[in-house]
Amino acid sequence: MIKESEYKKRRTKLAKKLSNNSVALLFSAKAKVRSNDTNYLYRQDSNFYYLTGFKEDNACLVFLKSRKKIKTILFVQKKDAQEELWNGKRLGVVEAKKRFLFDEVRVSSDLKKSVKEFCKDKENLYFDFTKETPKIKKSVKRNFIAHYDISIFIKEMRLIKSKAEIKFIKKAIKITKKAHHNAMKFKKIGSGENELLAKIEYTFKKNGAYSDAYTSIVACGDSANTLHYISNNKDLKNKELILIDAGCEYDYYASDITRTIPVNGKFTKAQRDLYELVLDTQKKVIEMIKPKILRSDLQKKAEILLVDGMIKLGIMSGKRNKLIKKLAHKKYYPHGIGHWMGLDVHDEAPYFDKNKKEIALRENMILTIEPGIYISKDDKNVPKKFRGIGIRIEDDIQVTKRSHKNLSKKIAKSIEEVEAKSRRT
Ligand code: GLY
Ligand code: MN
Ligand code: MN
Helix, strand or coil, rough: CCCCCHHHHHHHHHHHHHCCCCCEEECCCCCCEEEEEEECCCCCCHHHHHHCCCCCCCCEEEEEEECCCEEEEECCCCCCHHHHHCCCCCCHHHHHHHHHHCCCEEEHHHHHHHHHHHHHHCEEEECCCCCCCCCCHHHCCCCCCEEEEEEEHHHHHHHHHHHHHHHHHHHHHHHHHHHHHHHHCCCCCCCCCHHHCCCCCCCHHHHHEEEEECCCCCEEEEHHHHCCCCCCCCCCCCCCCCEEEEEEEECECCCEEEEEEECCCCCCCHHHHHHHHHHHHHHHHHHCCCCCCCCCHHHHHHHHHHHHHHHCCCCCCCHHHHHHHCHHHHHHCCCCCCCCCCCCCCCCCEECCCCCCCCCCCCCCCCCCEEEEEEEECCCCCHHCCCCCEEEEEEEEECCCEEEEECCCCCCCCCCHHHHHHHCC
């Protein structure tokens, strides 16, 4: 559990950044229609959740700041027996007031009226401009001298994870570890990507995860060369590799793990050569992680190592630096080395400061490291044995005071470990 006092501290920290004489309005996520009258599983907006810990729909967080005094008000849906019969229990005003540390709790149906009252003598209005917000936004906006995007401050705060947040991320990774190990053990020949995916999702849910943190990728053979392959509906073919990019979300915190494993439990020589290159690159890049290092340094290192390796394997030809300069490697390694991770898998935290300077690593940031090589089955410039292979290896790393911790290091990764796990079917 993240304590109410931690949420309150976050609100106080944020409120200090707001101009005097201001109102800030932050809205909960809207329920999303899947089709006709059925919805997707509801998930709270991450910025809203970060500041409130409140998981219900139709809610609003208001900050009022004048003469340096700060007041916070949470608007929640009112209790309604009929609504709750169909859609689940609501906390309601009385319980929300008891549970949370807001100065006031009111019912959402009073929001419009209350906003008028709040806005009367204020000059500055803050919104989360990155989110869809209700009509109320338009109606109050014109009464203000200045409008600001509050999400910038929240995203900055989300860069550094607290102890409690790291605990949740570790729990998500622990469940994800089980899912990847179950995938390795799963009898794959004669089965399909979707069955393997079901095994992974089953493991997530069985172990208490709310859902996946993103739509999983289970990509056999050449499918792995489509970076966002989410159809997951082909057969698992003997002698091919399966790229599995799957991570669960545990109580709002993400994990993001990729393993690439052989269908029949054994890597071929060509698969092995490519796999060792990606793995060696990943290990060396992870080794560099410590405070003050730049993500772009990690990217450069990955590019150098991958290009050197691909030249050696006869996949690329020419001089390494020249190839990198003309972005020739992008054909085989088109994505970034990693990203922030937290409440969102691609955590909404900045990579550059307000002067456009790259933000260096700091203690308790969490990022993924995920080099890959992708060779299309139709790429005639590459030795035949490598065609149709896509490999990515991804772990979740915490920056520590002097170095780093690989939070997912217990998930089998070396060829020996993966093959050993695959044998235990
Ligand atoms: N699973 C999304 C990513 O690796 O960035
Ligand atoms: Mn990732
Ligand atoms: Mn991933």
